[in-house]
Amino acid sequence: MIEPLDGERADHPTTDLDEVVHQRHRLGILTIAAETRQAEFGYLREALDLTAGNLSRHITVLAEAGLLDIHKGYQGRRPRTWVRITPAGQAALAREMATLRALLSRHDND
């Protein structure tokens, strides 16, 4: 058992994780959006194995946090929704990845 020293700030890497980004489906949406110029709703649904309602809810959370932009338009005659990662989204994803890297590095050094 490890006991903290008086006044020591334990600062475990998981305390730096942001739940808006860390939630697994949102992490999936953001990483795919970061890989592509824009990601189409149906593609995300397939890639992440989500229902339309579930994907829509997670995209809304990310858009309201300013991490994604949502664009609606047409591909031929078919209405389509695309998402793009914002600069704030790229920064938030980079922070998440840095924290996960710290967690893995701590774990590997056990």
Add this chain to the structure above:
Amino acid sequence: MIEPLDGERADHPTTDLDEVVHQRHRLGILTIAAETRQAEFGYLREALDLTAGNLSRHITVLAEAGLLDIHKGYQGRRPRTWVRITPAGQAALAREMATLRALLSRHDND
């Protein structure tokens, strides 16, 4: 925009994440428990900056999933609660870490 090929299973790494383990506080509890023979409740609360109620709820989720054992006893005259990671917990944490490593490696290769 990436379009999936017909019949292609997209298989994004985040679809392999288990929400019981991936939730950031539970990931913190499991990684600390994996680092120590046993972790004391008050220590976890401090290290993860959680309220007693919140920590207790997450420990219960992990114990009900068979990933942690909970032990109650005394340290001197003070009642104490300790948690230990189970073999199933170690396996689940190893899967989480492997998936995070795959996610980071995919992200780094963008």
